[in-house]
Amino acid sequence: MSALLTQLLPGGGPVRQDAAPGKADPWDSGMWPLHRADWLGDPADWRNDAAVVVLGPEAAEDAMHVPFTLDATGVGAVERIVVTIDYSPIPQVLTFWPGRARPLLGFGVKYESGSPLRASVQRAGGGWRMGARYVSAMGGGCTAPAAAHGQPDWQEGFGEMRARLWPDTGRLRVWLRHPQDTGLAPGIAAHHLTEMVLEDDAGQIARLELHAPVEENPALTFLLPEDVSGPVTIRARDTMGYRFVGEVAA
Amino acid sequence: MTPDSNIRRRALLKVGIAGTASLALPLAAVAARSYGFEAAEVADGVWLIAGAQDSLNRDNGGAIANTVLLRTGQGAIVIDTGSTALMGAEIRAFADQRLGGVAATLNTHHHPDHWFGNAAFADAPILSLGPTAQAAALNGQGYSDALYSILGPWMSGTTPVPPQSPVQPGAQSLAGRALTLMPLAGHTEADLAILDADTGTLIAGDLLFLDRAPTLPDADMATWRASLDSLGALQPSGTIPGHGPFHRSSAALAQTRAYLEATDARLMRAAELGLTPAEAMAAGPVPDFAGLGAMPEEYHRSVVQRWADYEQRALTTISDA
Ligand SMILES: [Zn+2]
Numbered sequence: 001m002s003a004l005l006t007q008l009l010p011g012g013g014p015v016r017q018d019a020a021p022g023k024a025d026p027w028d029s030g031m032w033p034l035h036r037a038d039w040l041g042d043p044a045d046w047r048n049d050a051a052v053v054v055l056g057p058e059a060a061e062d063a064m065h066v067p068f069t070l071d072a073t074g075v076g077a078v079e080r081i082v083v084t085i086d087y088s089p090i091p092q093v094l095t096f097w098p099g100r101a102r103p104l105l106g107f108g109v110k111y112e113s114g115s116p117l118r119a120s121v122q123r124a125g126g127g128w129r130m131g132a133r134y135v136s137a138m139g140g141g142c143t144a145p146a147a148a149h150g151q152p153d154w155q156e157g158f159g160e161m162r163a164r165l166w167p168d169t170g171r172l173r174v175w176l177r178h179p180q181d182t183g184l185a186p187g188i189a190a191h192h193l194t195e196m197v198l199e200d201d202a203g204q205i206a207r208l209e210l211h212a213p214v215e216e217n218p219a220l221t222f223l224l225p226e227d228v229s230g231p232v233t234i235r236a237r238d239t240m241g242y243r244f245v246g247e248v249a250a
Numbered sequence: 251m252t253p254d255s256n257i258r259r260r261a262l263l264k265v266g267i268a269g270t271a272s273l274a275l276p277l278a279a280v281a282a283r284s285y286g287f288e289a290a291e292v293a294d295g296v297w298l299i300a301g302a303q304d305s306l307n308r309d310n311g312g313a314i315a316n317t318v319l320l321r322t323g324q325g326a327i328v329i330d331t332g333s334t335a336l337m338g339a340e341i342r343a344f345a346d347q348r349l350g351g352v353a354a355t356l357n358t359h360h361h362p363d364h365w366f367g368n369a370a371f372a373d374a375p376i377l378s379l380g381p382t383a384q385a386a387a388l389n390g391q392g393y394s395d396a397l398y399s400i401l402g403p404w405m406s407g408t409t410p411v412p413p414q415s416p417v418q419p420g421a422q423s424l425a426g427r428a429l430t431l432m433p434l435a436g437h438t439e440a441d442l443a444i445l446d447a448d449t450g451t452l453i454a455g456d457l458l459f460l461d462r463a464p465t466l467p468d469a470d471m472a473t474w475r476a477s478l479d480s481l482g483a484l485q486p487s488g489t490i491p492g493h494g495p496f497h498r499s500s501a502a503l504a505q506t507r508a509y510l511e512a513t514d515a516r517l518m519r520a521a522e523l524g525l526t527p528a529e530a531m532a533a534g535p536v537p538d539f540a541g542l543g544a545m546p547e548e549y550h551r552s553v554v555q556r557w558a559d560y561e562q563r564a565l566t567t568i569s570d571a
Contacts, residue, residue, distance in 0.1 A: 004532075005525050009516060011540070012533025055528040058547070061554040069528035106526030162565035164524065171524035175565055219561065221526045234568075246569035 002053065003073040003104050003223055005169060017050040017131050024048070027116045027134060031086040039082050039092065040120055045127030051075050052121050052131025059136040060111040065215045066135060070119040072103035073223070077124035081105065085213060087115035089184055093213045100228075101198065101206035102170070106221030109213050110182070111137045161246035165232060170224040172198070174234050175217065176244060182212040196220065196236040200228050283404065285313050285340050289348075292496040293449035293488055295321035295427075297349070299341060301493055303462040303543030306333065306363065311404040312397065315363040317341055318453050318490055320446060322425040325351035325374075329444060329453055330358055330492075331367030333397060335408040338367020353425035357413045358455030358492065359438045360385035361465070362393035368411040378413035379433050381440035386412035417442070434481075436474025437464075437492075443481060450487030457481060460494025460502035463539065463548035464509055467555045471514045478507050493543075512536040513552065521560035527553050 006012040019026035026048055036042060051074035060066045072078055081103060083093040089112055096105050103121065118132040162175040176193070183190025192212045198205040206222060224232065231249035238244075287299045297319040302310040312333030319341075320327040326349035331338045345352045355371040357378040358364055365386060368376055378386070390410030398405045419433040428447035435441055437456045444453040456465065457477050482503055491502040513536060520530035534540060535549035542548075 004529055005523065006529045006533040008523050008525065009520060009530065009533040011535075011537035012529075015532050055526075055532045057528075057531060057550055057554065059550075061551045065554060067527040067531070067554065067557070069526040069532075106528060108527075159569070160567060161569035162562070163568050164565045166524040169524060173524060173526075173561075173565060175561065221524070244569065248566075248568050 002071060003102060004053065004055070004069070004071050005171070015053060015055060017053045019048055019050075019132060021048050021050050026132065027086070029086045029116060031091070032116075032118070035084050035086065035091055035118075036120075039084060040122075040128055043126075043128045046120075047129065049075070049121075049129035049131065052119055052129050054117065054119050054131040054133040056117060056133040056135055063111045063137055065108050066111045067106070067108045068117060068133070069106040069221065070104065070131060072119065072121045072129075072131070075103065075121050075123060075129055078103040079122040079124050079126075082120045082122070083107075083117065084120070085109065085111070085115050085117050087113050088213055090182060090212050092211050093117070094211060095209040097207045099204055099206045100202075100225045102223040102225065104221070104223040105208075106173070106219070108215035108219060110180075110215055111135060113137045159242065159244050161234065161244055163234060163246060163248040165224070165248045165250050167250040170226065170228075172222045172224055172232060172248065173219060174222075174246075174248075175219040176236060177217050178238065180212065180214055180216045180218060184212075191238060191240055193218065193236055193238045196234065198222060198224075199233045199235065201230050202227070205232065283311065283336070285311060285337055287313075287340055287344065289319070289344055290496070292490070293446070293451045296446060296449055296451050296490075297321070297326075297344075298490055298496055299344070300495065301332075301363075303493065305544045305547050306397070306400050308400075308402060308404065311337070312363065312366075312401045313337055315361075315456075315492055316490055316494075319345055319349060320427055320429075321349050322353050322427045324353040324425040325349060326353060327425055327427060327429075328352055328355040328371060330364040330455070331355060331371060333363045333366045334401065334404050334406075335367065335369050336404065336406065338370035341367060342370035355413075356417065356431075356442065356444065357382060357386070358442045358444075358453075359440060360389065361438065361456065361467075362389075362397055362410075364455070364492070365413065366393070366397065366408055366410060368413070369409060372411055375415045376411070376413045377415045377417040379419075379440040379442050380416045382438070382442070383413045383416065385439065386410070421447075432480065434477035436470050436472075436477045438468040439470075441477065443477075445484060445486065450485075452481065452484060452486035452489045454481060454489060454491050454502070456492035458489065458491035458494070458502040458506050459509070460491045460497065460505055462493040462543035463535070463545050463552075464506060465548060466513075466552040469510075469556065471510055474510060475507065478503060478510075509536075509539055509542075512538065513549070517553065517556060517560045518563070521557070521564035524564075527557040527561075530557070 301314040318329040326345040430445040
C-alpha cells in the first residue's frame with residue numbers, strides 16, 4: 001500500500017508512476033547511461049519500476065523551488081536512494097539512506113532546463129529500481145521572477161530550523177533556512193548543505209547526503225519507523241562547516 | 251457621440267489583420283499571425299475584448315485577459331492591453347477605427363497578461379496605481395523571458411513598457427467619462443477596480459474571475475477577501491472580471507470568494523496534515539472547481555506559489571542557530 005497521503009484531501013486519489021516499466025530508459029536520454037555508470041556503478045540488475053513513485057509538477061512554475069516526493073515503500077527493503085537530474089549543471093541532487101526510516105522522501109530542487117528527475121533505488125539485495133518524472137522548465141508565465149533570490153541577506157535567520165512530527169502518520173517535516181548556493185553564479189561561493197541525519201534514543205534513524213541542486217531554504221519530509229516514540233534530533237552540516245541541530249517531539 | 255449612444259446594444263466586430271498593417275510593427279511577424287479579436291459592446295460605450303479561459307499558451311497567443319475600452323469624446327480609455335505587442339496593436343487598431351483613437355490607458359495590476367501590449371498606447375498616458383508601476387518595472391524583464399519561452403513567435407517585437415503615470419483614486423472625470431477608480435489589493439499588492447458611472451459597469455480586473463481558475467502568484471488571501479467585500483457593497487449593472495464573461499449577476503464575486511476560501515482551506519489542511527507540496531499538487535484542485543478553465547494547471551501553480559505561506563504556519567521553530 002502506498003505511503004502517500006494524497007487521499008487525505010477531498011478528491012485526492014491514489015497515485016501511480018506512469019512511465020513504462022522495463023529495461024529501457026523511458027526518456028531515452030543521452031545523459032542517463034553516463035549517470036548510471038557514475039552514480040550507480042552500471043549495475044546489471046536495473047530497471048524502471050512502477051513501484052518507485054515520483055510525484056512532481058509537469059512544469060517548473062518556480063525554477064528555484066520544484067517540489068518532489070518519492071515513495072519507494074512498495075519496493076521492499078531499501079539500501080539507498082540516489083536522486084539525479086539529467087540536464088542539470090550539477091546532476092547529483094541527493095542520496096538517501098533510509099536506515100530505520102521508511103523509503104519515502106519529500107524535497108525541492110532547482111531546475112535549469114526541462115529534464116527527468118530520477119530516483120534510483122538500491123534494494124537490500126543489490127538490484128536497482130528506478131522511478132522518474134519529467135519536468136518541463138518552461139514555467140507557467142505569471143511567475144514572480146527570481147527578484148527575491150540572490151539577495152545578499154542570507155545571514156538573516158540563517159540556520160533557523162522549523163519542524164513538525166505527525167505521530168499518526170509517522171511524517172516528519174524539516175525546514176532549514178539556508179542559501180544553498182551552487183557556486184555557479186559569479187562572485188558567490190558554493191555554500192550548501194552536505195548532510196542531514198535523524199537520530200533518536202536508539203541511535204541513527206536515517207541519513208541524507210545533499211548537494212547544491214537542493215532548493216534554497218530546503219524543506220524535507222521523512223517517514224519515521226513505527227518504533228520511534230521519543231523525540232527526534234535533526235543534525236545537519238554544510239560546506240562551510242556550519243552545524244545545525246534541532247529536536248522535535250510529537 | 252453616435253446616434254444610438256443612449257440605448258444599450260451588443261455588437262460584434264472582427265478586428266483582423268487589416269487593422270494592424272498601418273502600425274509600426276515588424277511586418278513579417280504581423281503578416282504571419284493575428285488574434286482576430288471579437289469586440290462586443292456590453293453596455294453603452296463599454297467594449298469588451300474577451301480573453302480565452304485558459305492558461306497562456308501558443309494556441310491562444312497569450313490572449314487570456316479581458317481588455318475593456320470605454321468610449322469618450324476624446325477617444326477610448328483602454329483598460330489592460332494584453333500579453334504581446336501584436337495584441338496591443340490589434341486593440342489599438344480597434345480603438346483607432348471605431349472609437350476615434352486613444353485618450354488614456356489603465357493597467358489594473360502588474361501581471362504581464364494585462365500590460366505587455368502597452369507599447370501600442372505610449373502616445374497617451376498609461377496610468378496605474380503606484381505599486382503597480384513599480385512592480386511592473388521591477389518584474390518586466392523576468393515576465394518577458396517567461397512569455398517569450400511560452401508564447402514564442404507571438405511575442406515578436408514585444409518589449410515591456412510599464413505604466414508611467416500614477417492614477418488618483420476616487421470619483422473623477424477621465425477624458426470626460428465619469429469613473430470611480432478604486433484602489434484595492436489582494437490579488438496583487440495593488441489592484442485597480444473601475445466603476446463606470448454612466449452605465450454602472452464594474453471593471454474588476456483580476457480581483458474577479460468567472461469560470462476560469464484564479465491565479466495566485468502574488469495573492470494575499472485575507473486582503474483579497476476584504477477587497478471582495480468592498481466590491482460586494484457595490485450594485486453594478488454588469489460586471490467584467492479580469493478573466494471571464496461579462497455578466498449581470500454576482501456570479502464572479504460569489505465564485506471567486508468560494509474558490510479562494512476553498513483553496514485556502516485545502517492548502518492549510520494539507521500543510522497541517524503533514525502533506526508535501528507534491529502530494530497536495532497530485533491530489534488536484536478542490537473537486538467543486540476542477541472544471542474551471544486553466545485547471546488543473548492553475549491549481550498546480552498555486553500550490554508552488556503559495557505553499558510557503560501555509561507551511562510556515564504549520565511548522566514550529568525548533569532552533570534559531
Ligand atoms: Zn490576469
